[in-house]
Amino acid sequence: xxxxxRALILGLALGLLTSMIPGLLPETRxxxxxxxxxxxxxxxxxGIFPFRTPxxxxxxxxxxxxxxxxxxxxxxIAGFFEILDTSQALADxxxxxxxxxxxxxxVLDYLGADIVVGGTLRVEPPWIRWEVRVYDQPRxxxxxxxxYRGRPQDIRLMVHRFVDELIxxxxxxxxxxxxxxxxxxKRSGNKEIYLTDPDGENVRPLTQDRTxxxxxxxxxxxxxxxxxxxQGAHTYLYSMDxxxxxxxILSARENLNGPASWAPDGQxxxxxxxxxxxxxxxxxxxxxxxxxxxxxxxxxxVSPTWSPDGRFLAFVSNRAGGPQIYLLELAxxxxxxxxxxxxxxxxxxxxxxxxxxxxxxxxxxxYEICTIKPDGTEFYQLTDSPADDEAxxWSPDGRxxxxxxxxxxxxxxxxxxxxxxxxxxxxxxxxAQTSPVWSPWLKQVEP
Amino acid sequence: MTKRGTPxxxxxxxxxxxxxxxxxxxxxxxxxxxxTAPQETPKAEMxxxxxxxxxxxxxxxxxxxxxxxxxxxRKEEEFRFENQDIHFDFDRYDLKPEAREIxxxxxxxxxxxxxxxxxxxxxxxxxxxxxxxxxxxxxRANSAKQYLINLGISExxxxxxxxxxxxxxxxxxxxxxxxxxxxAHFVIISR
Numbered sequence: 001x002x003x004x005x006r007a008l009i010l011g012l013a014l015g016l017l018t019s020m021i022p023g024l025l026p027e028t029r030x031x032x033x034x035x036x037x038x039x040x041x042x043x044x045x046x047g048i049f050p051f052r053t054p055x056x057x058x059x060x061x062x063x064x065x066x067x068x069x070x071x072x073x074x075x076x077i078a079g080f081f082e083i084l085d086t087s088q089a090l091a092d093x094x095x096x097x098x099x100x101x102x103x104x105x106x107v108l109d110y111l112g113a114d115i116v117v118g119g120t121l122r123v124e125p126p127w128i129r130w131e132v133r134v135y136d137q138p139r140x141x142x143x144x145x146x147x148y149r150g151r152p153q154d155i156r157l158m159v160h161r162f163v164d165e166l167i168x169x170x171x172x173x174x175x176x177x178x179x180x181x182x183x184x185x186k187r188s189g190n191k192e193i194y195l196t197d198p199d200g201e202n203v204r205p206l207t208q209d210r211t212x213x214x215x216x217x218x219x220x221x222x223x224x225x226x227x228x229x230x231q232g233a234h235t236y237l238y239s240m241d242x243x244x245x246x247x248x249i250l251s252a253r254e255n256l257n258g259p260a261s262w263a264p265d266g267q268x269x270x271x272x273x274x275x276x277x278x279x280x281x282x283x284x285x286x287x288x289x290x291x292x293x294x295x296x297x298x299x300x301x302v303s304p305t306w307s308p309d310g311r312f313l314a315f316v317s318n319r320a321g322g323p324q325i326y327l328l329e330l331a332x333x334x335x336x337x338x339x340x341x342x343x344x345x346x347x348x349x350x351x352x353x354x355x356x357x358x359x360x361x362x363x364x365x366x367y368e369i370c371t372i373k374p375d376g377t378e379f380y381q382l383t384d385s386p387a388d389d390e391a392x393x394w395s396p397d398g399r400x401x402x403x404x405x406x407x408x409x410x411x412x413x414x415x416x417x418x419x420x421x422x423x424x425x426x427x428x429x430x431x432a433q434t435s436p437v438w439s440p441w442l443k444q445v446e447p
Numbered sequence: 448m449t450k451r452g453t454p455x456x457x458x459x460x461x462x463x464x465x466x467x468x469x470x471x472x473x474x475x476x477x478x479x480x481x482x483t484a485p486q487e488t489p490k491a492e493m494x495x496x497x498x499x500x501x502x503x504x505x506x507x508x509x510x511x512x513x514x515x516x517x518x519x520x521r522k523e524e525e526f527r528f529e530n531q532d533i534h535f536d537f538d539r540y541d542l543k544p545e546a547r548e549i550x551x552x553x554x555x556x557x558x559x560x561x562x563x564x565x566x567x568x569x570x571x572x573x574x575x576x577x578x579x580x581x582x583x584x585x586x587r588a589n590s591a592k593q594y595l596i597n598l599g600i601s602e603x604x605x606x607x608x609x610x611x612x613x614x615x616x617x618x619x620x621x622x623x624x625x626x627x628x629x630x631a632h633f634v635i636i637s638r
Contacts, residue, residue, distance in 0.1 A: 212610075215578055233606065233634075235608065256582065274589070277589050277593070279582040302582040344575075346576040347576050360576050367576070434577065435577060
């Protein structure tokens with residue numbers, strides 16, 4: 001209780017955007033935890049009831065509807081839930097209240113949900129207070145509950161936090177809705193860097209330089225974003241501090257500077273430079289100083305991605321003719337070829353779980369997203385559309401892949417589960433959206 | 448007869464005077480634009496180009512005319528230099544025989560105008576993936592640069608940039624467009 005009050009005062013005093021007060025409602029950890037990396041992904045039937053609004057205020061009602069909309073969208077994207085149509089319920093199960101004895105369990109039995117979400121939303125100017133409860137329908141008890149308080153414009157962040165917690169309770173690790181996806185958009189005609197929430201909302205430009213940007217890459221702490229930017233007849237590798245928005249040049253050497261990939265230690269980057277007139281891999285430090293040349297080959301070496309333990313790099317090389325994925329062991333400099341299927345395999349991204357590498361493969365004349373184990377076994381093709389599916393990027397928990405696809409006509413950002421299930425288009429923007437890169441876990445998420 | 452004699456003799460005079468004029472004019476260009484054109488030996492056809500003029504203009508006007516003719520010729524050469532791309536096969540950066548011929552032509556131009564500095568842009572079609580295409584475009588620009596160096600052009604006159612698949616010449620999504628877009632493009636950055 002004391003902690004709660006202190007958190008509340010602290011939140012108010014510091015003017016925090018959202019103060020979350022956990023543990024206000026009794027919480028029991030749900031026993032039905034799904035193994036989402038199992039051979040098939042079970043889906044929980046979920047009923048999300050409209051959040052009750054005590055006053056007739058239009059603002060309250062609008063916010064309540066918005067909370068339910070975002071929650072429904074998040075759970076749809078999450079992929080382990082089947083959203084039931086609660087308008088089919090015979091009555092409002094919470095009309096008497098939210099207590100165990102007040103709930104109309106018969107109504108819920110009829111709906112057939114394993115998980116039931118309900119609650120209230122109140123406007124208490126200048127704050128809103130969202131009380132949300134999750135019920136374990138088969139056991140007829142509350143699984144957990146949360147109260148969130150914040151400004152009306154923080155409603156998205158509140159819902160994302162709640163969903164991440166709901167996913168933690170049911171799958172053992174939190175959801176990814178408090179992360180960001182950076183991508184390249186040509187909506188303005190130039191190729192600028194944009195950010196979006198994983199649900200495709202809250203889209204905003206990070207650069208507005210009216211030039212070409214390529215290959216955004218997150219630092220492991222999520223505080224910096226490196227990218228290639230065209231300035232006149234040069235391409236430079238920049239790093240942007242995401243808090244201040246200031247940027248610095250990491251590499252301005254002749255010819256290619258990048259793409260770059262941050263080492264898990266956050267101190268080094270692997271990048272492509274063509275100092276001697278040929279694209280080779282190098283290790284540079286945070287200031288851009290070359291630490292080590294990694295490849296010596298007359299062909300192309302590009303697109304490095306680190307293994308989570310920092311011991312290996314996967315990269316693209318055409319040393320055998322067409323582009324294929326290779327592994328480089330940093331301690332020994334030993335290089336071995338990873339992909340043999342097909343003639344064109346590029347864009348590797350090593351899963352944060354370490355067990356798989358995702359990449360784009362040309363199959364039957366168009367690109368598909370595939371994964372393979374680092375030992376070269378278990379090649380899986382995750383997409384199969386006549387469109388181009390490119391540039392896979394893992395979520396920080398390794399459960400999802402963001403990628404670009406032309407399957408809806410223009411190139412847009414999509415998300416799917418690690419095994420290709422539950423593909424969801426998240427952006428619907430004018431122009432082409434490409435090269436999504438998923439942020440790591442972020443310490444502080446701006447609303 | 449004496450009246451007609453002048454127009455009859457004029458081409459002859461021109462023929463004798465023009466080479467000297469061209470040289471002196473070219474020298475003026477040198478001072479103005481830092482171009483060491485005297486290496487270019489004026490060709491015999493040049494007076495013939497001036498010949499059809501009905502009445503011979505005063506010497507100062509002739510000077511004006513020859514200057515712009517040389518300048519026009521250079522403009523034409525520059526136009527050709529900047530508008531003749533070399534093309535590559537899908538996922539390749541080796542030079543095809545046609546590309547070598549065009550590059551020999553470009554080397555001739557660069558030797559003729561030794562102060563010219565150029566930028567070679569490497570481009571790819573949209574089919575490859577972005578990052579690989581960025582490296583491929585770099586390699587294409589570099590193939591062209593290396594060939595020009597082998598033909599005797601100084602390395603410090605040539606810079607390169609890769610645009611990957613970012614600046615297609617033809618926005619189409621078919622082989623004809625892709626073939627046009629797989630190119631090295633040449634830009635004069637200083638005369």
